[in-house]
Amino acid sequence: MKTGTLIKILFLLIFLLIGCIKIKQELFSTEVQPVPLLSEKVTGNQTTLVIATGDMSGVYFPMGQAMADLFRKYDGKASGTQVTNASIQNTKLVSQKQAELGFSTVDVLALPEINKNEILALTGIYSNFIQIVTTNSDIKTLDDLRGKRVSVGTVGSGTKLMSERVLKAANLASNEMDLSALSFTQSADALRNGTIDVAFFSSGLPNPVIADLALEMEISLVPISKQIADRLHEEFEFYTFDEISSQTYEGVESTPTLAVKNVLLTYPDLPKQEAYQMVKTLYDHLPELQNVHPEAMEIKLAEATVGIPIDFHPGAKQFFEEIIR
Known part of the structure; x- marks a missing residue:
């Protein structure tokens, strides 16, 4: 085979190899892409x-x-x-x-x-309402969250901010629970398959994934007492004591909780x-x-x-x- 032909084949193989590497990098890259300027x-x-x-x-x-x-x-x-x-x-x-x-x-x-x-x-x-959803019938109060697997909401969410404040006001330390930071969809799926016991949602009423969950299986909402609500209102002023009506979710009783505008x-x-x-x-x-x-x-x-x-x-x-x- 002529030297010129060998060189051409070699360059072709190198070109294909570089292309494959680039494609693989694009497929498996974990780099977070920058948010574009959305007003362009x-x-x-x-x-x-x-x-x-x-x-x-x-x-x-x-x-x-x-x-x-x-x-x-x-x-x-x-x-x-x-x-x-x-x-x-x-x-x-x-x-x-x-x-x-x-x-x-x-x-x-x-x-x-x-x-x-x-x-x-x-x-x-x-207003948003704190909705503390559980599929465990033994969990009836915030105190019952000790030792349980609890989703507190994603980083950067109002759910996580409120859930952490509620847990602190209830004298529940983070090391007393197995905490995870899941989205609404992830929390609902985890409740379905039993990988968590409780999930916090800060949302308007009704929250779509909670409504779907209530139709599929028996759930309940963990109440927030007026004492804890008053404690949080005094400290942060934005929170008010409110109630989630029994008409909100299938089979779920009226539940006292916190609301925030x-x-x-x-x-x-x-x-x-x-x-x-x-x-x-x-x-x-x-x-x-x-x-x-x-x-x-x-x-x-x-x-x-x-x-x-x-x-x-x-x-x-x-x-x-x-x-x-």
Whole structure:
């Protein structure tokens, strides 16, 4: 065989080898890809309006999708949602302008790592309820969590923040339980297959995966006593004592628990008219949100600015001032 031909074959083999290595690296790489700038232009002068939501099995996600549909339908905005770990991550994404809007519980806004100068409120919305789900009939109180396998929610979520505070208020040390940080979907699956005993959910009512679980098997909710609720309210002010109705989940009795208000966030640089129009669209077409999820029934214009610990965007202020006049 001629030397020239051998060289060509050798180069071809090297080229194929490099290609295979590259493909393998792409398939098995564990590197986290950077979040793209979500406000980048998509068509002409139009920008994508992205709403940071949460777990696809929670309430933030379908509510965010419904809002995106409203903004697309009535404001002509190219809109979409981003799945996240919820409140803490959403707040950070908005403050970094990697999302135009984001859902968060108001307790997150007081955390020291949150840059309060880079976020503003558009409107207060419905409340989240702490739902402590178990398939173990022997678990009836928070004290019964000792020695149990407990999911406290994902890192960056309001669920994890609230669950850790509840456990501390109940004098339960982390080393007294086998803790895991699972998403809503992962928690529901783990309850189904018996790999955990208890899962915390901070969510609107009803939470879709809890509702499905209640139809498949017998579950119960662990109550939070008024004493613990009052202790947490005194320390953090954002939490209120409330109740999950027996009408919420199949076969589950009314259960006392904690609630915390949700807020829709944006960043200060969002144009005033754009913020104004989004809030107006949301309230003008609120029945369409209510058709998507019953929790939207709890979004009330009269309570939109109540209990929100940060400033409102100038566009939102203008809307609420016009309504009050």
